[in-house]
Structure formats: C-alpha cells, structure tokens
Amino acid sequence: MRDVGYITEAAYDTLIQSALNLDPSQDQKKVAPYFTEYIRLQLNKLQDSLDVNVYEDGLRVYTTLDSRIQHFMESQNTMQYLMITPLFWVLHLTRTILLSCIIFIILPLLLLLALVGWVKILILLYFMEVCWKQLRI
Numbered sequence: 001m002r003d004v005g006y007i008t009e010a011a012y013d014t015l016i017q018s019a020l021n022l023d024p025s026q027d028q029k030k031v032a033p034y035f036t037e038y039i040r041l042q043l044n045k046l047q048d049s050l051d052v053n054v055y056e057d058g059l060r061v062y063t064t065l066d067s068r069i070q071h072f073m074e075s076q077n078t079m080q081y082l083m084i085t086p087l088f089w090v091l092h093l094t095r096t097i098l099l100s101c102i103i104f105i106i107l108p109l110l111l112l113l114a115l116v117g118w119v120k121i122l123i124l125l126y127f128m129e130v131c132w133k134q135l136r137i
Helices: 009-017 024-029 033-050 066-137
Strands: none
Touching: none
C-alpha cells in the first residue's frame, strides 16, 4: 500500500511496528476450510500464468460457495449423525452379541459333541477289542 501511495511512509512505519494479534484458532471456525484450501491451491498454480501474486496483489476471489447454505448443510449433517448413531450402536451390539454367542457357546458345544462322539467311538472300539480277545481265548 505504501508503494502505490495509499498510505504515507510514517503510517507505514507505525503499522509495521504494531502487532497483528492473529488467532490461529479462528481458522478452525471458517466455513468449508477444505474448499477454501482447494481454491488457494488452484490460485497458486495459476498465479504465474496470470502474472499476479496471489498473496500480495490484493486479489478478491469470488466463488460459488454460499456460506449460509454450507452452514445449514453442516448442521443437517450433524443432526443426521445424531439420529443414525444410536441405530448404529444397536446393530453393532447385536452383531457383537451374536458373534460372541457363536464363538463362546455354540463352537464349544460342537467341540464337546465331537469329543463325546469320539469318546463313544473309542469306547466302542475298546469293547470290540475286549470281545475279540474273549472270542480268541
């Protein structure tokens, strides 16, 4: 601004000495920061071909983003999330309980039945062997 005559040299010296009082937490409160970051990156790519400096030439950038609609959509997204979350947990817990039943109740029972079946077969083989020995004597 000093170079093009908008402010005097004295005003420039005074302003250059003053603190900016920037608050980085304000960046988190911006509407659609991902969109603005995308626009910034696109402008950085174009600045050489446009022969401008994006940060120093005082450009005004107009986009199709309507902050009112963006805020409304983000609030609706939050409402949907709050409505869907309990349903998710109900389904997740139901699935977890069913899997737990299969793993800790049904599979051990099947294993036990299989072992009992093998025990029956072993007992039957033992009696057959005893009977065979009795027949041979």
